[in-house]
Amino acid sequence: MINNYSRIKRFLSLILTIHTIASFAKTYYVSTSGNNSNTGLAPTPAMAWKTLTYAAGSSSPVVAGDIVYVQAGNFNENVIFSKSGTAGNPITFQGYKNTPGDLPPLLVGNANPYSSFNINDMPTFDGGNRATGTGFNCSNQKYLIIKNFQIQNYAYGFIAGGANQTSGNIILNNVN
Structure with missing residues (x-):
């Protein structure tokens, strides 16, 4: 009886450990010099993905709780x-310039909100004056x-919702 209890206890501990390991959020990276067939798990050209379209798309492994860092560069994507x-x-x-987290937040209060904020340090998505x-x-x-x-330079910079569509709890921060 005690032996069975011990086995059950070990089994439950194993299940809990596996579940805990599986529930950790992952960090992915996008760079203009990456490749969408890479793993996305490091900020190097040999590991990063090439497009945010892939990272945000249905075929990427990104799930709830994950972080996707996008290195500064020029992107032409919808x-x-x-x-x-x-x-x-x-x-x-x-987005980041050289190292994830290196872009300062906008300041609030009496400080000049743009004194530490340079849009040229961010990833730029340029539609090239698209009509659509x-x-x-x-x-x-x-x-x-x-x-x-x-x-x-897109017909629309950002869309959430629309006819018969719902979106919610989307936070935009330092998006120009």
Whole structure:
């Protein structure tokens, strides 16, 4: 009887350990010098993905709670976000210049909000004066954090929702 109890206890511990390991969020990277057939798990050309379109698309491994860092560069994409986070685990898509987290937040209060903010340090999504198309389309997605991006020269810079579509809990921060 005690031997069975010990086995059950070990089995439950193993299941809990596997579940805990599987529930850790992953960090992925996008760079203009990457390749979408890479793993996306390191900020090097040999590992990073090439496009945010892939990272945000349905065929990427990104799931709720993950972070996708996008290195500064010029992108010409219509990004359709096909991923949603959850209330406790949003998906974060964040631009950076050289090292993830290196772009300062906008200052608030009496400080000049633009003194430490340079849009040229962010990834730039440039539609090339398109008459149609959207820079970032988050229709029908929820629980996303999108920060430190410049979107320009598209018919629409950012869309969430629309006719018979719902989107919610999407946070835009330092998006120009």
